[in-house]
Amino acid sequence: xxxxxxxxxxxxxxxxxxxxxxxxxxxxxxxxxxxxxxxxxxxxxxxxxxxxxxxxxxxxxxxxxxxxxxxxxxxxxxxxxxxxxxxxxxxxxxxxxxxxxxxxxxxxxxxxxxxxxxxxxxxxxxxxxxxxxxxxxxxxxxxxxxxxxxxxxxxxxxxxxxxxxxxxxxxxxxxxxxxxxxxxxxxxxxxxxxxxxxxxxxxxxxxxxxxxxxxxxxxxxxxxxxxxxxxxxxxxxxxxxxxxxxxxxxxx
Amino acid sequence: xxxxxxxxxxxxxxxxxxxxxxxxxxxxxxxxxxxxxxxxxxxxxxxxxxxxxxxxxxxxxxxxxxxxxxxxxxxxxxxxxxxxxxxxxxxxxxxxxxxxxxxxxxxxxxxxxxxxxxxxxxxxxxxxxxxxxxxxxxxxxxxxxxxxxxxxxxxxxxxxxxxxxxxxxxxxxxxxxxxxxxxxxxxxxxxxxxxxxxxxxxxxxxxxxxxxxxxxxxxxxxxxxxxxxxxxxxxxxxxxxxxxxxxxxxxx
Numbered sequence: 001x002x003x004x005x006x007x008x009x010x011x012x013x014x015x016x017x018x019x020x021x022x023x024x025x026x027x028x029x030x031x032x033x034x035x036x037x038x039x040x041x042x043x044x045x046x047x048x049x050x051x052x053x054x055x056x057x058x059x060x061x062x063x064x065x066x067x068x069x070x071x072x073x074x075x076x077x078x079x080x081x082x083x084x085x086x087x088x089x090x091x092x093x094x095x096x097x098x099x100x101x102x103x104x105x106x107x108x109x110x111x112x113x114x115x116x117x118x119x120x121x122x123x124x125x126x127x128x129x130x131x132x133x134x135x136x137x138x139x140x141x142x143x144x145x146x147x148x149x150x151x152x153x154x155x156x157x158x159x160x161x162x163x164x165x166x167x168x169x170x171x172x173x174x175x176x177x178x179x180x181x182x183x184x185x186x187x188x189x190x191x192x193x194x195x196x197x198x199x200x201x202x203x204x205x206x207x208x209x210x211x212x213x214x215x216x217x218x219x220x221x222x223x224x225x226x227x228x229x230x231x232x233x234x235x236x237x238x239x240x241x242x243x244x245x246x247x248x249x250x251x252x
Numbered sequence: 253x254x255x256x257x258x259x260x261x262x263x264x265x266x267x268x269x270x271x272x273x274x275x276x277x278x279x280x281x282x283x284x285x286x287x288x289x290x291x292x293x294x295x296x297x298x299x300x301x302x303x304x305x306x307x308x309x310x311x312x313x314x315x316x317x318x319x320x321x322x323x324x325x326x327x328x329x330x331x332x333x334x335x336x337x338x339x340x341x342x343x344x345x346x347x348x349x350x351x352x353x354x355x356x357x358x359x360x361x362x363x364x365x366x367x368x369x370x371x372x373x374x375x376x377x378x379x380x381x382x383x384x385x386x387x388x389x390x391x392x393x394x395x396x397x398x399x400x401x402x403x404x405x406x407x408x409x410x411x412x413x414x415x416x417x418x419x420x421x422x423x424x425x426x427x428x429x430x431x432x433x434x435x436x437x438x439x440x441x442x443x444x445x446x447x448x449x450x451x452x453x454x455x456x457x458x459x460x461x462x463x464x465x466x467x468x469x470x471x472x473x474x475x476x477x478x479x480x481x482x483x484x485x486x487x488x489x490x491x492x493x494x495x496x497x498x499x500x501x502x503x504x
Contacts, residue, residue, distance in 0.1 A: 225354060
């Protein structure tokens, strides 16, 4: 936890009282005492610091902070991700990883090779996935919670929803081991949002590839190695970020 | 398991008999029957295919294959990684992820902020870490096992070992959140191996940064976001690969 995240409704006259895992972290891990300052951020708002005004030991401890939040958060990340629902243990990791890496929106969708039982996971419920996204922000020192949208059926997503939003994206990438394009061959310098679609274990089926292609997605491969979904999401995000930064520099 | 890996000593006159998790995979997951072909590779050797000549059901099943291995494996990856020993659950994941992404050698080392108890993990023993590296190769369809070297003390590694091998590397990168260089500002086109050092949770201490700097390592940051070690390893590997590919293309 590299930043303590608080909600608007927890702040009363510049003061915050904590008695959950954040209090435990401040008291037990940081070992902060009255007068110490810790990094604090408002969820979807500014960052700054909190000064400890009271620590009451106990299980859990009770910590009081005076907060000063005046630093603007980072810009909204330019990458959004479409993710075919992976198995719960993997989704949990991916939620915190994409929040840590920085994305705007995560669209979690059904695909042919998604096991039906994955949809029974409580992770697709808001109170659950928000928790893991917050872990990612706490790790990365960010306050901007990614949006999450869930689509339990593929066709309405691909045929009704995608046509409405595709215009928001300058680059639409379908990650595919047999893609003929490369990320470097497709991405260009200059502003514009990026929508990246990552398939299930086993990949997208032909019908899905066609539906994405019909919405202007380019099939891109990052080489012949087949990666697990969680590794692929991080590797793709990192490669896209690196290429965009490098192209941006050379365009100047 | 996207490729069945076998050892030299398991092949007798072009035939292999399997009765472990590979046999379970062929029989239960691939549901292959006599006459079917599966992808097979020789550890640290060529790839090719295996044709099922016999399947005896049971627990475990017993599968016999005739193998034909004539495809050269991919070139040795140009990236080696120095990793401050992470907690076991994270090391396990990193082992299979780096094998899947492709590296030459993994140097696992002590650092100031590595918890002593991590060294008690059985994962730093050869039969354990090899298993997880193999999982990564099976995922990525590769046969080239990364080398692993373990250094339980930092000073002999940094002061005795690094000076001997640093000449093998054209680029030496110390991943550091407060690094002043970027990967794109440091890497260049053309051949040359890359040595990437990734610190423990909490980062390298000043003494360690100085020792790496003395061996010609460049402190590089990938932005202000603080990533967990496993996310950082994948993101750094992906960024380095993307930048090298892009620089290689533009140099032509």
